[in-house]
Amino acid sequence: MSDPQAPRLLRALAGETLERPPVWFMRQAGRYLPEYWELRAKAGDFVSLAMNPEMAAEVTLQPMRRFPFDAAIVFADILLIPHALGQKLWFEAGEGPRLGPLPAVAALADQVEASTERLAPIAETLARVRAELEPERALIGFAGGPWTVATYMIEGRGSKREAARAFAYAHPDELDALLDVLVEATARYLVMQARAGAQALKIFESWCENLAEDVFERIVVRPHAAIVEKVRAAGVTAPFIGFPRGAGALVEGYAEAAPVEAVALDTQASAALGRRLQAQGKTIQGALDNLLLREGGPAMDARVAQLLAQWGDGPYIFNLGHGVLPDTPIEHIARVVERVTGNRVKAAA
Amino acid sequence: MSDPQAPRLLRALAGETLERPPVWFMRQAGRYLPEYWELRAKAGDFVSLAMNPEMAAEVTLQPMRRFPFDAAIVFADILLIPHALGQKLWFEAGEGPRLGPLPAVAALADQVEASTERLAPIAETLARVRAELEPERALIGFAGGPWTVATYMIEGRGSKREAARAFAYAHPDELDALLDVLVEATARYLVMQARAGAQALKIFESWCENLAEDVFERIVVRPHAAIVEKVRAAGVTAPFIGFPRGAGALVEGYAEAAPVEAVALDTQASAALGRRLQAQGKTIQGALDNLLLREGGPAMDARVAQLLAQWGDGPYIFNLGHGVLPDTPIEHIARVVERVTGNRVKAAA
Numbered sequence: 001m002s003d004p005q006a007p008r009l010l011r012a013l014a015g016e017t018l019e020r021p022p023v024w025f026m027r028q029a030g031r032y033l034p035e036y037w038e039l040r041a042k043a044g045d046f047v048s049l050a051m052n053p054e055m056a057a058e059v060t061l062q063p064m065r066r067f068p069f070d071a072a073i074v075f076a077d078i079l080l081i082p083h084a085l086g087q088k089l090w091f092e093a094g095e096g097p098r099l100g101p102l103p104a105v106a107a108l109a110d111q112v113e114a115s116t117e118r119l120a121p122i123a124e125t126l127a128r129v130r131a132e133l134e135p136e137r138a139l140i141g142f143a144g145g146p147w148t149v150a151t152y153m154i155e156g157r158g159s160k161r162e163a164a165r166a167f168a169y170a171h172p173d174e175l176d177a178l179l180d181v182l183v184e185a186t187a188r189y190l191v192m193q194a195r196a197g198a199q200a201l202k203i204f205e206s207w208c209e210n211l212a213e214d215v216f217e218r219i220v221v222r223p224h225a226a227i228v229e230k231v232r233a234a235g236v237t238a239p240f241i242g243f244p245r246g247a248g249a250l251v252e253g254y255a256e257a258a259p260v261e262a263v264a265l266d267t268q269a270s271a272a273l274g275r276r277l278q279a280q281g282k283t284i285q286g287a288l289d290n291l292l293l294r295e296g297g298p299a300m301d302a303r304v305a306q307l308l309a310q311w312g313d314g315p316y317i318f319n320l321g322h323g324v325l326p327d328t329p330i331e332h333i334a335r336v337v338e339r340v341t342g343n344r345v346k347a348a349a
Numbered sequence: 350m351s352d353p354q355a356p357r358l359l360r361a362l363a364g365e366t367l368e369r370p371p372v373w374f375m376r377q378a379g380r381y382l383p384e385y386w387e388l389r390a391k392a393g394d395f396v397s398l399a400m401n402p403e404m405a406a407e408v409t410l411q412p413m414r415r416f417p418f419d420a421a422i423v424f425a426d427i428l429l430i431p432h433a434l435g436q437k438l439w440f441e442a443g444e445g446p447r448l449g450p451l452p453a454v455a456a457l458a459d460q461v462e463a464s465t466e467r468l469a470p471i472a473e474t475l476a477r478v479r480a481e482l483e484p485e486r487a488l489i490g491f492a493g494g495p496w497t498v499a500t501y502m503i504e505g506r507g508s509k510r511e512a513a514r515a516f517a518y519a520h521p522d523e524l525d526a527l528l529d530v531l532v533e534a535t536a537r538y539l540v541m542q543a544r545a546g547a548q549a550l551k552i553f554e555s556w557c558e559n560l561a562e563d564v565f566e567r568i569v570v571r572p573h574a575a576i577v578e579k580v581r582a583a584g585v586t587a588p589f590i591g592f593p594r595g596a597g598a599l600v601e602g603y604a605e606a607a608p609v610e611a612v613a614l615d616t617q618a619s620a621a622l623g624r625r626l627q628a629q630g631k632t633i634q635g636a637l638d639n640l641l642l643r644e645g646g647p648a649m650d651a652r653v654a655q656l657l658a659q660w661g662d663g664p665y666i667f668n669l670g671h672g673v674l675p676d677t678p679i680e681h682i683a684r685v686v687e688r689v690t691g692n693r694v695k696a697a698a
Contacts, residue, residue: 162640165640166640166643166644169638169640169641169644169648170644172648208617209558209595209617210615210616210617210638210670210671211616211617212616212617212636212638212641212652212670213617213618213619213620214652214655215638216617246558246597247597247617248595248596248597248598248600248617248618248619249597249598249600249601249617249618249619249621249622250617250619251597251598252598252619252621253619253621266559267559267560267561268557268558268559268560268561268562268565268596268597268598268599269562269597269598270562270597270598270599270601270602271562272598272601272602273598287561289514289518289559289561289564291511291514291515291518292518292561294515295515295518295519299518299521303561303563306563321559321561322559
């Protein structure tokens with residue numbers, strides 16, 4: 001049994017079933033909030049904002065002032081690791097990330113230690129947020145899953161990942177070497193985040209669609225397990241949330257093989273799958289459709305009630321199945337948080 | 350036990366475990382074959398080719414001459430139904446299908462009976478193929494799943510389906526009415542195909558990614574069940590293969606609720622999921638990665654052996670997890686068919 005004084009999120013991550021689940025939302029900080037855009041205009045580009053601890057801490061805290069979320073997640077980006085490893089990164093307005101040519105794996109490997117130092121501003125953001133956040137609200141650090149980060153590094157942008165998936169077959173040794181570098185850099189980065197104040201660590205593996213089971217085990221499960229082991233070996237005990245988005249039925253094998261405390265489920269997860277994971281001793285998180293959050297109305301209320309009913313009697317963290325969409329009405333978020341927490345939420349600032 | 354004289358595919362669909370599984374490939378007729386392009390050049394556009402029984406029969410038979418596939422699948426397209434219902438359809442070279450504005454649902458409903466008559470050329474294609482094909486090789490008819498067809502009808506083209514998924518929340522009654530029209534038109538079309546010579550019927554539901562479980566049940570499972578019931582009510586006994594591509598863990602609920610004889614699994618299906626379906630009495634089909642078929646080599650051989658080992662001791666049909674890619678080497682297909690059938694295959698014409 002976990003410490004009854006611990007933040008609700010950490011109690012759920014310790015396997016406790018609470019009288020009501022903790023709630024937070026992926027991308028709860030960001031583009032749907034007018035105060036985010038005010039700050040963003042001052043910061044200039046996205047990378048500058050993420051690497052500015054004062055501003056990134058403010059962005060992290062903005063949704064915490066509006067909503068009684070049980071956890072904050074540090075404002076950062078999964079592509080800061082390739083950036084810190086020396087692959088050029090920028091964001092095209094309205095189009096998303098762009099990366100420069102993929103450096104040789106040996107050159108990337110040489111930068112692993114330096115990459116963690118270059119990411120020190122994220123640690124400072126975490127320290128600032130932890131100092132300001134109420135003790136009953138947890139702080140989450142995160143990194144991208146190595147495969148997902150590698151898809152961007154290989155393709156240079158977001159895409160259908162066909163080229164990266166083909167690369168996994170055509171150049172398996174090169175991909176494995178790249179994943180090894182990312183595992184090492186990611187583990188160091190997460191250790192730094194935990195030491196700076198992150199109380200839980202999430203791995204966002206956003207692109208598991210269309211992976212065959214044997215490939216998934218090699219390029220997703222194994223690297224996640226290696227990251228957790230390395231972080232544990234450094235003495236960090238913060239619980240892990242693994243998020244193999246789009247892994248479908250492969251989530252079960254992931255949950256068995258990856259030593260994460262919790263598995264975040266995507267929009268498509270079945271009630272039965274979630275219950276099987278709970279029965280296996282995993283805490284689960286998810287999985288309201290972000291499109292339904294944007295749409296709102298009685299269908300949203302009904303689905304929230306359904307999720308609470310189907311998973312609420314096991315260790316469960318209420319969340320979306322994917323991130324908040326930029327055009328999501330703030331009142332819809334307030335309404336869902338209200339229905340999960342049972343507390344009246346005043347939405348508008 | 351099924352008739353030992355029946356085509357291998359039909360024996361597997363009747364639930365029989367064979368000494369080696371039948372094999373055919375999605376998109377086995379088409380763009381990777383030089384003889385396809387020769388014929389296509391004569392036919393003009395894709396729709397003209399699909400609606401020309403003589404040419405479509407020839408395209409259907411082309412791969413049957415090259416490879417000892419156990420089944421042919423009629424050369425047609427899932428978007429011929431909206432075309433026949435009166436929504437304009439054309440193909441942009443290198444970009445895929447385009448559809449005109451979505452007609453009112455009432456207008457579409459008025460065209461259901463006429464749509465089946467307009468699709469009579471597909472029945473003639475089936476009759477021609479059945480007359481030419483050896484009796485031990487089965488002939489498969491097909492249609493798109495109503496939801497997948499609806500996504501094209503709503504969005505006017507292939508896409509990430511965000512607009513169609515949002516439509517499912519914003520206009521549930523309109524979507525249900527559209528799906529009802531498609532169920533009726535699809536059932537009639539499949540009855541016609543079976544009467545013309547199709548011995549098995551496949552429903553291609555190509556876009557199940559990101560659907561929440563309650564939505565999936567409403568817009569995929571229910572319509573599939575309705576199609577099968579309507580086809581059965583017309584006295585057609587041909588077995589059904591349901592293909593909810595991208596449905597992940599929701600495939601299990603699909604297999605329980607949709608009265609199809611077989612479930613086609615996509616690239617991502619886990620070994621355990623397939624075995625659970627077999628234990629539930631379903632024949633399964635799948636699921637070699639089409640990217641691995643294109644890549645070839647020892648990894649392809651190893652994966653073929655793995656699939657045969659993991660699923661071969663239950664009712665199983667060897668296939669891909671998605672269609673053959675246009676730039677797939679013909680020798681790779683020959684090699685896989687050879688390894689599944691145990692017979693030497695001469696690849697080049």
